[in-house]
Amino acid sequence: MNSLQEIATRLRTGGHTLITSHILPDGDSIGSLLGLGLALREAGCKVTMFSVDGVPARYSFLKKVELIQSHELPGNGYSHVVALDCSDHLRIWPIWDKIKDLFIINIDHHPTNQNYGSLNYVDTKAGATGEIVYFLLQELGISPTIEVAEALYVAIATDTGSFKFESTSARTHRVTAKLFEAGVKPQDISSLVFDQRSREAIYILRAALMSLRFSPDGRIAWMILNEKDMEESGARDEHLEGAVNFAKNIEGVDVGLLFRAKEDGTVKVGFRSHNIDVGQVAHSLGGGGHARAAGCSLESSPQDAVNTVMSALEPLMRD
Numbered sequence: 390m391n392s393l394q395e396i397a398t399r400l401r402t403g404g405h406t407l408i409t410s411h412i413l414p415d416g417d418s419i420g421s422l423l424g425l426g427l428a429l430r431e432a433g434c435k436v437t438m439f440s441v442d443g444v445p446a447r448y449s450f451l452k453k454v455e456l457i458q459s460h461e462l463p464g465n466g467y468s469h470v471v472a473l474d475c476s477d478h479l480r481i482w483p484i485w486d487k488i489k490d491l492f493i494i495n496i497d498h499h500p501t502n503q504n505y506g507s508l509n510y511v512d513t514k515a516g517a518t519g520e521i522v523y524f525l526l527q528e529l530g531i532s533p534t535i536e537v538a539e540a541l542y543v544a545i546a547t548d549t550g551s552f553k554f555e556s557t558s559a560r561t562h563r564v565t566a567k568l569f570e571a572g573v574k575p576q577d578i579s580s581l582v583f584d585q586r587s588r589e590a591i592y593i594l595r596a597a598l599m600s601l602r603f604s605p606d607g608r609i610a611w612m613i614l615n616e617k618d619m620e621e622s623g624a625r626d627e628h629l630e631g632a633v634n635f636a637k638n639i640e641g642v643d644v645g646l647l648f649r650a651k652e653d654g655t656v657k658v659g660f661r662s663h664n665i666d667v668g669q670v671a672h673s674l675g676g677g678g679h680a681r682a683a684g685c686s687l688e689s690s691p692q693d694a695v696n697t698v699m700s701a702l703e704p705l706m707r708d
């Protein structure tokens with residue numbers, strides 16, 4: 390693995406920096422992307438911030454978030470590409486062909502990271518990629534402005550489940566304290582990011598809860614959504630964020646699953662758990678993620694997908 394110092398040295402060589410993150414962006418992708426992008430911009434660097442799937446409405450309150458471009462990768466002639474929070478190239482597949490021959494700086498915290506970059510910095514102890522970005526800025530001698538601090542706070546607060554997941558460390562809190570010193574007011578951010586839900590999100594959650602099923606021992610709970618549910622709710626993928634936790638957080642449940650059957654015949658599976666290493670299971674089914682939060686995509690009917698996942702979980706549930 391490379392060091393943040395090596396990455397800072399490369400970024401200091403200047404040129405045009407492209408910063409990007411994964412498809413279906415979450416709070417960590419948008420927060421890390423915006424935090425690093427704005428900081429480098431304010432330091433006088435030429436920066437393009439790009440999120441292929443845009444910015445979910447939930448994060449649109451972030452200042453200067455409109456600087457993040459989306460859909461078609463603008464221009465070329467990039468000196469280097471910073472890929473944030475992407476464990477492998479499939480997480481940025483829509484632009485991979487255009488960037489794969491460029492100098493890629495891979496900064497991430499997923500244990501399944503494939504080290505696909507020219508420089509790789511993967512800190513699996515970080516609660517969020519945003520936590521790593523804070524230390525990169527320190528290495529670059531940049532102190533975060535309020536805009537940067539708010540973006541990094543969103544990255545860290547969302548990816549640690551409001552500082553509740555086991556990835557939350559003393560260091561996570563020390564970084565957060567620095568963001569508070571830079572002016573972050575959590576009460577301004579929390580209700581917008583965590584509490585407020587759109588109608589579409591509530592409607593699709595209702596549909597998901599209607600489909601709730603349990604394994605005979607009650608330790609696995611799952612929900613199934615199909616295209617019709619999505620259409621009737623007016624929901625898009627971003628409205629599903631967090632829905633799987635409703636299955637996980639039921640008394641007696643260890644593993645919560647959300648199966649989302651898509652029109653193209655694939656089923657996207659979201660895994661959340663309290664104790665079981667679902668990252669390992671998702672990985673064995675061609676997906677990836679963390680031990681307590683993971684995902685995969687299966688080409689099958691929804692019911693076959695449920696059976697496949699149950700069989701894959703079975704040996705782990707026995708111990």
Ligand SMILES: [Mn+2]
Nearest residue numbers: 417474518548
């Ligand atoms: Mn992350």
